[in-house]
Amino acid sequence: MKSDSSFKESAAHSPRLTRHQQAVLDLLHQQTDALPAQELYSLLRQRQAIGLATVYRALETLKLRGLIKSRMGANGEAFYSLVVSDQHYLTCLQCGQSFPLDPCPVQELETHLQPSVPFKIYYHTLEFFGLCEPCVQSID
Amino acid sequence: MKSDSSFKESAAHSPRLTRHQQAVLDLLHQQTDALPAQELYSLLRQRQAIGLATVYRALETLKLRGLIKSRMGANGEAFYSLVVSDQHYLTCLQCGQSFPLDPCPVQELETHLQPSVPFKIYYHTLEFFGLCEPCVQSID
DNA sequence: TAAGCGAATGATAATCATTCTCATTATACT
DNA sequence: AGTATAATGAGAATGATTATCATTCGCTTA
Ligand SMILES: [Mn+2]
Ligand SMILES: [Mn+2]
Ligand SMILES: [Zn+2]
Ligand SMILES: [Zn+2]
Numbered sequence: 475m476k477s478d479s480s481f482k483e484s485a486a487h488s489p490r491l492t493r494h495q496q497a498v499l500d501l502l503h504q505q506t507d508a509l510p511a512q513e514l515y516s517l518l519r520q521r522q523a524i525g526l527a528t529v530y531r532a533l534e535t536l537k538l539r540g541l542i543k544s545r546m547g548a549n550g551e552a553f554y555s556l557v558v559s560d561q562h563y564l565t566c567l568q569c570g571q572s573f574p575l576d577p578c579p580v581q582e583l584e585t586h587l588q589p590s591v592p593f594k595i596y597y598h599t600l601e602f603f604g605l606c607e608p609c610v611q612s613i614d
Numbered sequence: 615m616k617s618d619s620s621f622k623e624s625a626a627h628s629p630r631l632t633r634h635q636q637a638v639l640d641l642l643h644q645q646t647d648a649l650p651a652q653e654l655y656s657l658l659r660q661r662q663a664i665g666l667a668t669v670y671r672a673l674e675t676l677k678l679r680g681l682i683k684s685r686m687g688a689n690g691e692a693f694y695s696l697v698v699s700d701q702h703y704l705t706c707l708q709c710g711q712s713f714p715l716d717p718c719p720v721q722e723l724e725t726h727l728q729p730s731v732p733f734k735i736y737y738h739t740l741e742f743f744g745l746c747e748p749c750v751q752s753i754d
Numbered sequence: 755t756a757a758g759c760g761a762a763t764g765a766t767a768a769t770c771a772t773t774c775t776c777a778t779t780a781t782a783c784t
Numbered sequence: 785a786g787t788a789t790a791a792t793g794a795g796a797a798t799g800a801t802t803a804t805c806a807t808t809c810g811c812t813t814a
Contacts, residue, residue: 492781492791512771525793530772538707543743546686550800551771564733567678573733583719584742593704593713596744602724603683604736613678632762632810652800665764670801690771691800 488539494524498532502542508553508561543597562600568609575602628679634664638672642682648693648701683737702740708749715742 491499501517502509509517515529533554536542544552548570555561560581563572580600588595605613631639641657642649649657655669673694676682684692688710695701700721703712720740728735 528792540744546688546690548686550686550690564731564735566733567736573731579723580720580740587742591704591713592747593706594745594750595704595742596707598740598742600720600738600740602727602733602735602738604680605734607732610734668763
């Protein structure tokens with residue numbers, strides 16, 4: 475059998491992913507950082523014909539299935555990544571720079587929390603905000 | 615002396631808050647939940663003349679001073695609240711409903727983290743996403 | 755107190771990510 | 785193949801936020 479670079483979903487009752495939904499998911503598998511929808515759209519267009527609305531709809535579908543997640547950036551754009559990725563940041567309110575933080579400090583918490591709530595948890599967001607060293611000084 | 619319902623800022627080097635900035639801060643002191651800028655604008659207008667742009671600028675100023683914080687809602691609108699408030703939610707990806715979660719599970723973590731990073735932490739965001747009980751079933 | 759000046763304000767236009775519309779096309783099933 | 789259903793794409797619409805820019809405010813100084 476020949477190798478298959480796509481990542482198939484094995485969910486029991488969910489309908490199969492469409493070609494475009496699969497393409498979006500595959501693309502996210504190749505990324506190390508979360509990307510905005512518009513950026514994913516540009517990257518996808520380099521390889522195939524696809525509409526922007528379709529990208530947004532695919533992202534919505536994948537998110538409802540618990541395969542990907544999104545975090546809202548400061549300027550109202552959403553950044554998408556795989557649910558399995560688990561990266562958090564310190565973000566400067568002044569210059570906007572983000573500094574990665576690892577490991578995830580709430581992974582264990584989520585595991586403990588899940589059994590105690592009537593809610594199926596897919597993922598979490600966690601971010602710290604403040605001022606980076608250079609910006610703290612430039613405020614004076 | 616007569617009582618003063620406003621909340622004065624005692625920062626050492628920061629310029630005094632303007633009348634409108636103070637009004638925004640006072641209004642946030644009266645809220646139990648985070649509110650979007652547009653909503654704060656409506657509430658403020660009931661008591662005084664003020665421009666929408668001024669509300670946004672006041673919120674930005676107050677945030678840079680570490681007095682208030684904001685979290686981005688799913689639809690791209692920011693919700694503002696006092697930094698001292700510390701409330702997190704479980705949010706359903708399907709119906710959008712939010713369920714409060716207390717106490718804050720990372721307050722202690724933030725305290726431990728602060729000394730180990732070259733960054734002045736003002737506040738954090740933490741949110742869990744997934745499906746609420748009714749929505750889990752309606753998915754099938 | 756009057757003049758001067760930089761910051762703050764407000765009305766409005768511009769921006770821009772996201773969502774909506776609807777006609778067209780692909781897919782699943784008989 | 786023929787029909788029902790879902791997906792797609794082009795472009796318009798939406799709506800929160802930001803940028804403009806002329807005016808006003810607050811404060812210092814003569
Ligand atoms: Mn995490
Ligand atoms: Mn908290
Ligand atoms: Zn910074
Ligand atoms: Zn729900």
